[in-house]
Amino acid sequence: MKNFLTKNDELFLDLLLKAADGKATKEELTMTRAAMQAFVMRPKAELKRIQGLQRQLQGVSVSTDFDVLTTNAFNLTVEEDNFDMGWEAAFQDVPRDANQDFWELGTITNGVTFRKMNEGERVEMDTIQGTKVNVYVDYYGAAIGFTDRAIRFRKLAQMVDAARTFRNKFYANKADNHYLLLATAAALNVIAYQGVGTQTQVIRDILTINEAAFQLGDTNKDKGYGDTASAPLILYANPRDKARIEAAFVVTSNFLTASAGAGDPAVQITDQSIRRVYTFNSNIAAGAPILVLPGRKSQKNEAMAPTTYTAPTDPFTLNQAQAVWSIYGAAVGDTDQCFQLTLG
Numbered sequence: 001m002k003n004f005l006t007k008n009d010e011l012f013l014d015l016l017l018k019a020a021d022g023k024a025t026k027e028e029l030t031m032t033r034a035a036m037q038a039f040v041m042r043p044k045a046e047l048k049r050i051q052g053l054q055r056q057l058q059g060v061s062v063s064t065d066f067d068v069l070t071t072n073a074f075n076l077t078v079e080e081d082n083f084d085m086g087w088e089a090a091f092q093d094v095p096r097d098a099n100q101d102f103w104e105l106g107t108i109t110n111g112v113t114f115r116k117m118n119e120g121e122r123v124e125m126d127t128i129q130g131t132k133v134n135v136y137v138d139y140y141g142a143a144i145g146f147t148d149r150a151i152r153f154r155k156l157a158q159m160v161d162a163a164r165t166f167r168n169k170f171y172a173n174k175a176d177n178h179y180l181l182l183a184t185a186a187a188l189n190v191i192a193y194q195g196v197g198t199q200t201q202v203i204r205d206i207l208t209i210n211e212a213a214f215q216l217g218d219t220n221k222d223k224g225y226g227d228t229a230s231a232p233l234i235l236y237a238n239p240r241d242k243a244r245i246e247a248a249f250v251v252t253s254n255f256l257t258a259s260a261g262a263g264d265p266a267v268q269i270t271d272q273s274i275r276r277v278y279t280f281n282s283n284i285a286a287g288a289p290i291l292v293l294p295g296r297k298s299q300k301n302e303a304m305a306p307t308t309y310t311a312p313t314d315p316f317t318l319n320q321a322q323a324v325w326s327i328y329g330a331a332v333g334d335t336d337q338c339f340q341l342t343l344g
Contacts, residue, residue, distance in 0.1 A: 036322050037308040040167050043083045044305075083171045086277035087178040089234055091330055092295040096303065102134040103301055105333040137303045137329035142170060143311075148318035170306065170324065178300070178330055179283035182236065186290040186338035191215060193344035203264045205248040205343060209235070210270050212291045212339045219336045225296050232273055237289035239278045241343060245289065246276070287343045297333030302326070 038045075096103040107130050144166040150159055191212040195204035217228040225231070237245055249269050274291075284290060292298070304327040311321040332338060 040306045040324055084175040084279050086279055087175055090292045090294045091298045091300040094299045094301055096301045102136040104132045105135050105331055106130050106132040135329055135331040137327050139327055141325040143321050143323040145319050145321040175281055179281045181332045182290055182338050183283040185332040185335035186340035188335045189339040191339055191341050193342045199264050202247050205244050206267050206269055208341050212341050213271050216293055216339050234275045234292045234294055235289055236277050236284050238284050238286040240286035242278050289341050291339045293337040298337055300330035302328040
């Protein structure tokens, strides 16, 4: 993989050298902090850019090829530095009062009924009841330091590698926190391996995916989440299961009719729109993918994006340190939005 510097990276290193020499002005120190922050935020900025491009393309065409094109483009961009941001699709961003460290996640019981009215008849006022829970944001921080030797003698490869490792670990930790929520919720809704021993593996995988999709939609159909029979779903899986899962999605009824094994029914995946996200995150175990109904009660809020703070030069070592803090929170308010599949 080619190692290269962006303009922000070069600016950051130049300003660090000035600071080490005691020549940096107050404005330049501010620019140092901004450059480091831009470096840390690059994956999120790239994600937004690709998503914006995807929306523009889809706005002028109904072709699903554009979705594949832009999704692949984003995956290539992210995988270059090993960022795992697939979890973001499972959570909806929600507002939070600026002066509060929490938001209210409500479980609403909708008592509204639409009735046919006769001419001149007065409508009745129905009630909406529900419960709520406060979801708090937490502080997450880390720091990276550079020696005076590395800064002064422009050990660029060493410094960029250290900064990239720092950035990767920040996003890996954030992924861990969110995948853990999904996995914990899904553990309460386990779909057993479907089919019988006389059927081929791919058939049993298809039956298991279909059963999970049905159970997820049926369980949530009366919760005000919209048409869960047609709602887009996300399947999170370990790459170890990728070959099996992708094989299940390409099998057709015609293929099975022609080459069915003993006891194999002519079945196929009933929801071809299920989005597959593969991750090595430890919370998504091999043989136990998670099917998710995204959004709804799965919510997240970022009170403060990754923000950089610069420490004064340590007079005893001449080392310089940058600390990055972020404040965010997330919750899966309805565990029925997550189902765990068992691939025997």
